[in-house]
Amino acid sequence: MSERPVAPPRRPAAGRPLLSGAVTVPCPVPSATRRLFLFHHAGGSHLLYRGWESDFPPDWELCLLDAPGRGRLLGEPLIATSAGLVDFFLKELEQWTDRPFAFFGHSMGALIAYELTCRLVAEERPAPLWAGLSSCGAPRAPRAGSGPRRHEFTDVKLREWLRAAGGTPDAVLDQPGMWRAFGPVFRNDFALVDTWRPALPALRLPVALSAFGGADDAVVGHDRLLAWDRYSRRFHGPHMYRGGHFYLRDHHRSVITRIVEAVSAAIPTPAGPSLAGTSGPTDRTDRKTGNTP
Numbered sequence: 001m002s003e004r005p006v007a008p009p010r011r012p013a014a015g016r017p018l019l020s021g022a023v024t025v026p027c028p029v030p031s032a033t034r035r036l037f038l039f040h041h042a043g044g045s046h047l048l049y050r051g052w053e054s055d056f057p058p059d060w061e062l063c064l065l066d067a068p069g070r071g072r073l074l075g076e077p078l079i080a081t082s083a084g085l086v087d088f089f090l091k092e093l094e095q096w097t098d099r100p101f102a103f104f105g106h107s108m109g110a111l112i113a114y115e116l117t118c119r120l121v122a123e124e125r126p127a128p129l130w131a132g133l134s135s136c137g138a139p140r141a142p143r144a145g146s147g148p149r150r151h152e153f154t155d156v157k158l159r160e161w162l163r164a165a166g167g168t169p170d171a172v173l174d175q176p177g178m179w180r181a182f183g184p185v186f187r188n189d190f191a192l193v194d195t196w197r198p199a200l201p202a203l204r205l206p207v208a209l210s211a212f213g214g215a216d217d218a219v220v221g222h223d224r225l226l227a228w229d230r231y232s233r234r235f236h237g238p239h240m241y242r243g244g245h246f247y248l249r250d251h252h253r254s255v256i257t258r259i260v261e262a263v264s265a266a267i268p269t270p271a272g273p274s275l276a277g278t279s280g281p282t283d284r285t286d287r288k289t290g291n292t293p
Contacts, residue, residue, distance in 0.1 A: 022073060022092040024064040027053040032061035034129070034263060035101040037093065039109030040064075041135075041246075042189030043168065043182065045071040048106060055256045063096060065089065065109075069185055078188040082196050086115045102263045103131040106248060107220075108193050110136030114231075117207050118198070127207055129266040132259055134212040135245050137224025138231060139198050151191035155183065162186065165219055167246035204233055208266045211237035212255060214247030236262060 018025035024046050036056070038049045046064035053062045067085060068076035079085045089112065105113035110133035120127040150161060159179070162168045172178045209232035211225040225238035239258055241247040248255050 019072060020095075022066050022068075022089065023096065024066070024072065025061060026050075026064065027062070029059065029061040031059070032099065033059045034267075035061045035063055035096060035099060036259065036263070037063045037065060037096075037101060037103050037113075037128075039089075039103065039105035039112050040067070041107035041109055041167070042193055043162075043186040044106075044109075047071070052252060052256065055253055057260065060260075065092070067112075067189075069188070078185065080188050080191050082111060082115050082192055085112055085192065086119055089116055090119065097126045100129055100267060101126075102259070102266075103128045104134065104259060105132070105136070106134040107136055107245065108189055110134050111193060111196055114209075115198070117205060118203055121203065121205060121207065130208045130210065130263050132210045132212060132262070133225075133228060134248060134255075135214065135217060135220050137220045138227035139196070140224070140227070149190070149194040151187045151194055155179070158183070158186065165245050167249070203231065205231060206233055208232060208234040208236065208262065210239065210258065210262050211235075212239045212241070212248070212258075214243040214245060215240045216243060217245045217247065219245045234266075 016028075018028045038046070038052070040046055040048045046066050049062070049064050056062060066073050067079065068088065069078040079088060093116075103113035103117060105111070113131050114133060114136075117128055117131050119125075150158065153161060159173045163170075163173055172182050209228055211228045213220060213222065213225045215222075222238060222240065225240075228237075229235045239255075241251040241254065243250055
C-alpha cells in the first residue's frame, strides 16, 4: 500500500467535526488536557462510538479511528495483518500525541490498541497513560483441531455467526448487495484477529490496562479477559456488564465513567515518574467476578 503524506490537522470552525486521515474528532477541543483514541471492532467503523463525546469531561478530546476500507477510508485497500494495521495507525497518530493520551478498543480494536501500546513502549515513543481492552481475550497458543476459523466460514455460516454475536444490522446480513459490500471487510478483519500472534515478545507493560466484557459474551469469556493480568504491571478488571459481545451499546455511560476514572488515576504526579503510564494506582480490582451493572 502506498504511503499517504500525513499533514498536520487543521482546526475547523467552532462546533464542526475535525476530519484528518483516519481520525474523526466529533467535537474538537483545542485546549484539551488529554486525548482518547477509540478503535472499532472487526467489520466496523468509528460509528461504533457515535455520540460518546457528549459524556466525557469538557477538557477531553475524543479521536475516533477508521481502519482502511471503511468510513472515510472506504476507497483504501483493506489491511489483513495486525502488524500492518499498527504501522498504519502509528503514522496516522504522529500528529496527535502532543499531549497525554489513552487508548480504548473494542474487540479487534482492543487487539490493535494493545499492539500499538507495545510498539510505542518498545520504541520508547510517547506511550498512552492507559489502555482499555473491551471484548478481546489475551493472546493464547493456537488450538489444534478446532476446525475452520471465522474467515474460513462459508457465507451462510459467517452470517449465522455474526447474527448470533449481535452488533451487525440485519440489512447487512440479509440483503445480497449489502453483504457483497461488507462481507469481504468482515473476512479481512476476522483473518487479522484469527491469525493474530503478538508481534513482539510478551511485555509486562508499564502502562495500566483495564479489561471490559459482557457477562453473556459467547465469543470472549471472563477467563480470557482476566488473562490480560499477565501483560501489565498494573491491571484492572475485568469489568463485567450484562450483555453479550456488544454489551457496551447498552452500558456506554458506565464504561465512560470507568475510562475517565482510570485515565485520571494514571496521570503522573509531579513527584512521580515522568514516563506516561508508569505511575498511578497499583491495586488490581475486580479480578474475580468484576462488577455487573
